[in-house]
Amino acid sequence: MQSFELDKSDILKIKQALEGNEETLKTLLSEYHASEIAILFESLSQEEREHIINILPSEIASEVIxxxxxxxxPEKILENLDPEKRSEIMEELDYDDATDIISQLPQEQQDKILEGLDAEDASHIRNLLNYPEDTAGGLMNTxxxxxxxxxxxxxxxxEIIRLSEEMEEFYTINVVDNSNKLVGIVSLKDIIKSRYTVHIRELVNDDFVFVRADTDQEEVAKLLSQYNLTSIPVVDDNMHLLGxxxxxxVIDVLQEENTEDILKISGVSEDEELSGNWKEAVKSRLPWLVLNLGTAFLASSVIRHFEPTISKIVILSGYMTMIAGMGGNAATQALAVTVRRISLNDLTDKQAYQTVIKELTVGFINGAVNGFIVFLFALFYDAKPMLGLVIFLAMTGNLLIAGITGASIPLFLKRVGIDPAIASSIIITTFTDVFGFLLLLGLASKLLL
Known part of the structure; x- marks a missing residue:
């Protein structure tokens, strides 16, 4: 099966069917998978989405939502649905999905929706609502x-047959004692292959991976990836099985975390919705740009300080942006690699040191190569070998600084408890601009005047 790609013809067919009779729309929707309908929803209005959800069978509608x-x-769709239809959809949803959706609503609306469910379903969801959404407790299914x-x-x-009737799929079987404490896991394969008279305690694997309810979702993702698990049990402090x-x-978590890191490195708030309007984008980005403007004044003050040098050697102004721009690019490369390493693993002191040394070495070599290219340009185009030497030294030095700052600043911020993806880009841009201009103009003042 090929992945679904949104096409204008699909949207046009849906919109035309929405204007026609209900049976035509139902027939057309039956041609799409629930996940494909969810993608199509991105191009439809809120009213059109609600209309489609209302005519879909509750089982399919729950998958779409x-x-x-x-x-x-999706919470706004649930909020506006007929109470009976809403309850049917909620009962089809897994508890974790239902919790994620209604948690976005005000408390009053949450209570209203939960009152329409049977006591057991409502109890499970209320319990999950007590956990922060970025923890194992907020992520788990009970x-x-x-x-x-x-x-x-x-x-x-x-017992497995009885319980599986309420579950779409399962991967491992958790084994508990009489007080619901998790004692291990066992595979269905091992149970089927075992002797008819064997007890489960004889098949239990007590060397297993688990997480506590307050474990951060990123740590959960790392464990599932590290141990190649399909699922992981969640327990409380006393090893009672919670979910x-x-x-x-976890795939959804990884997508969220990666998107969040990319936005932060770019100086965009994680609160900005990718499909949001221009007002939300301005509100999210403007504070970071103003802060960046403040740091740009530092680079500007360096240029002002060397104004006499620039006035005497005007050609320097043509190379200033080159030095600063290359430094910024090199620092961003080092920053991206380092932030990614931090997000994947908590680096030890030795690994952090090795990361800085590696980026320092890369920065020095890249700086020397690029500096030499510019040296040759200045030598043959400007016919000024000393100018070429100054540019070579400035380029090499700035890319060296870019490598050091791109690696060390996020590591330092992580050590002091600040998210390295948020502040790193602004700090390293300031470093590469300021030191790039200082090296170029300072060396020019000493060697060319």
Whole structure:
């Protein structure tokens, strides 16, 4: 099956069907997978989305809503639905998906929606709403397949069959004791292959990976990736089994975290929605640009200080932007690699030191190569070998500084508890601009005047 790509013809067909009769629209929608309808929703109005959700079977409608991008605000669709239809959809949703969606609504609306559900479903969702959304507790699904360690093979299989009726899929079976404490995991394959009279306690793997409810979602993603797991159990401080997190939930987390890091490095607030309007974009970006403007005054003051040098050697102004621009690019490269390493692993002191040394070396070599190219340009085009030497030294020095700052600043910010993706780009831009101009104009003042 090929991945679905949004096409204008698909949108046109949907919009035309929306203007026609309901049966035509139902027939057309049946040709699309729920995830494809969720993608199509991005090009439809809120009223059109609500109309489609209302005519879809509740089972399909719940899949569409769970697949919708959070920026399309699936919670607003639920809020405006007929109470009976809304309850049907909510009961089809996994508890973790239902919690993620209604958590975006005001408390009054949350209570209104939960009152329409049966007591058990409402209790599960209310429990999940108590956990921060970026923790294992906020990510987990409380629908979990578990068996008691004292059960025999036949009893365990009967229990698995009973519990699996409420679950779409499961990957591992959690084993608990009489007080619901997690004692290990067992695979369905091991149970089926075992002797008929065996007890589950004899099959338990007690060397397993688990997370606590307050574990950060990034750490959960790392563990699932590191140990190649399809799911991971969530426990409280006393090892009582609370729920499970599956790999598909973690894929969403990785996408969110990567998007967040990219936006932060670019000086864009994580609160800005990618599909938001221009007012939201200005509100999100303007403070960072103003801060960046403040740091630019530092670079400007360096230029002002060397104004006599520039007035005597006007050709320097042509190379100033080159030196600063190359430094900024090199620092951004080092920054991106370092921030990514930090997000994947908590670096030890030795690894952090090695990272800085590596970027220092890369910066020196890249600076020398690029500096030599500019030296040759100045030698043959401007016929000024000493100017070429000054530019060579300035380029080499600035890219060396770019490598050091691009690696060390995010590591330092991480050490003092500041998100390295937020502040690093502005700081390194200031460093490369200021030191680039200082090196070029300072060396020119000493060697060319």
């Amino acid at each position: 769970s697949e919708m991008d959070y920026e399309i605000h 629908q979990v397949l578990k068996v008691n360690s004292s059960l025999t093979k036949k009893e365990a299989l009967d 499970r997190i599956t790999f598909d939930d």
